[in-house]
Amino acid sequence: xxxxxxxxxxxxxxxxxxxxxxxxxxxxxxxxxxxxxxxxxxxxxxxxxxxxxxxxxxxxxxxxxxxxxxxxxxxxxxxxxxxxxxxxxxxxxxxxxxxxxxxxxxxxxxxxxxxxxxxxxxxxxxxxxxxxxxxxxxxxxxxxxxxxxxxxxxxxxxxxxxxxxxxxxxxxxxxxxxxxxxx
Amino acid sequence: xxxxxxxxxxxxxxxxxxxxxxxxxxxxxxxxxxxxxxxxxxxxxxxxxxxxxxxxxxxxxxxxxxxxxxxxxxxxxxxxxxxxxxxxxxxxxxxxxxxxxxxxxxxxxxxxxxxxxxxxxxxxxx
Numbered sequence: 001x002x003x004x005x006x007x008x009x010x011x012x013x014x015x016x017x018x019x020x021x022x023x024x025x026x027x028x029x030x031x032x033x034x035x036x037x038x039x040x041x042x043x044x045x046x047x048x049x050x051x052x053x054x055x056x057x058x059x060x061x062x063x064x065x066x067x068x069x070x071x072x073x074x075x076x077x078x079x080x081x082x083x084x085x086x087x088x089x090x091x092x093x094x095x096x097x098x099x100x101x102x103x104x105x106x107x108x109x110x111x112x113x114x115x116x117x118x119x120x121x122x123x124x125x126x127x128x129x130x131x132x133x134x135x136x137x138x139x140x141x142x143x144x145x146x147x148x149x150x151x152x153x154x155x156x157x158x159x160x161x162x163x164x165x166x167x168x169x170x171x172x173x174x175x176x177x178x179x180x181x182x183x
Numbered sequence: 184x185x186x187x188x189x190x191x192x193x194x195x196x197x198x199x200x201x202x203x204x205x206x207x208x209x210x211x212x213x214x215x216x217x218x219x220x221x222x223x224x225x226x227x228x229x230x231x232x233x234x235x236x237x238x239x240x241x242x243x244x245x246x247x248x249x250x251x252x253x254x255x256x257x258x259x260x261x262x263x264x265x266x267x268x269x270x271x272x273x274x275x276x277x278x279x280x281x282x283x284x285x286x287x288x289x290x291x292x293x294x295x296x297x298x299x300x301x302x303x304x305x306x307x308x309x
Contacts, residue, residue, distance in 0.1 A: 027216055030216070031193065031194070034214075035193075048281075048283070049283055049284070052248070052284065052286070053286070055248060056248060056250075056286070059214050059248065059250050060250060060251060063214075063216055063250060063251075063252065066216055067216070128289075128293075131293070132293055132296070132297060135254060135255060135258060135293070135297070136258070136297055140218075140219060140252070140255045140256070148251035148254065148255075149251050152251045156286055
């Protein structure tokens with residue numbers, strides 16, 4: 001039984017969508033998204049400090065999709081994307097909201113959720129120490145993933161990582177990560 | 184040693200490692216998806232360099248952004264510099280950060296706390 005992966009967004013009534021993408025997340029897509037959002041922020045004369053934070057969070061969340069998305073279920077509408085992801089960037093009253101979505105195999109859900117919960121219950125100082133620990137001790141994967149993306153996002157924004165797992169079928173969940181980048 | 188001179192791109196930094204001129208710098212943006220490919224030659228070069236380094240090696244790091252993938256590779260670069268320093272050769276790192284960029288300053292402080300090499304934090308005021 002499938003569900004509409006876009007249902008999550010119909011609940012988000014506040015804010016103004018400045019970018020919406022659904023499809024394969026490859027290097028070119030990442031470049032294009034970064035350029036587009038950067039240009040839009042420059043056009044509205046966003047403060048450099050906020051622009052940088054948004055840019056950094058975008059890089060990390062997109063590269064998380066690039067490195068970690070699981071393959072789509074066999075009955076999913078998009079069978080051509082090797083790395084299927086969903087991305088929404090919204091302008092909100094005090095900054096920007098970046099929401100990503102991707103399929104996660106059921107067996108990977110628990111570990112991912114534990115990681116996020118651990119980050120969310122840590123103080124800012126603890127997050128800094130966690131970052132340094134992983135930086136210094138964890139091997140970089142062959143693909144270039146370092147295990148630091150979520151920690152870095154939490155550290156730079158100073159906000160909790162909002163998230164949801166929606167069950168898609170017996171093998172897959174759809175994971176939403178909802179990040180607020182504000183002043 | 185042959186110098187390394189790499190032109191910057193929108194996702195990878197400008198790099199110059201030149202022992203003849205005594206210039207070592209990494210600047211620009213470092214946000215490639217797989218940073219290992221980019222940084223491996225630099226780390227290997229430093230491995231060779233450390234066999235006969237200059238009396239004083241000054242390294243300038245001036246990055247606008249770097250992703251977490253790069254942060255691990257940059258640590259590998261610093262670890263090579265640390266080895267040079269441990270062998271009683273002078274090494275100094277100048278870590279540049281833009282005015283008000285606390286994230287970049289903190290990133291430099293992270294490295295400073297992990298690596299036993301003198302760091303200088305230099306604020307860029309435009």
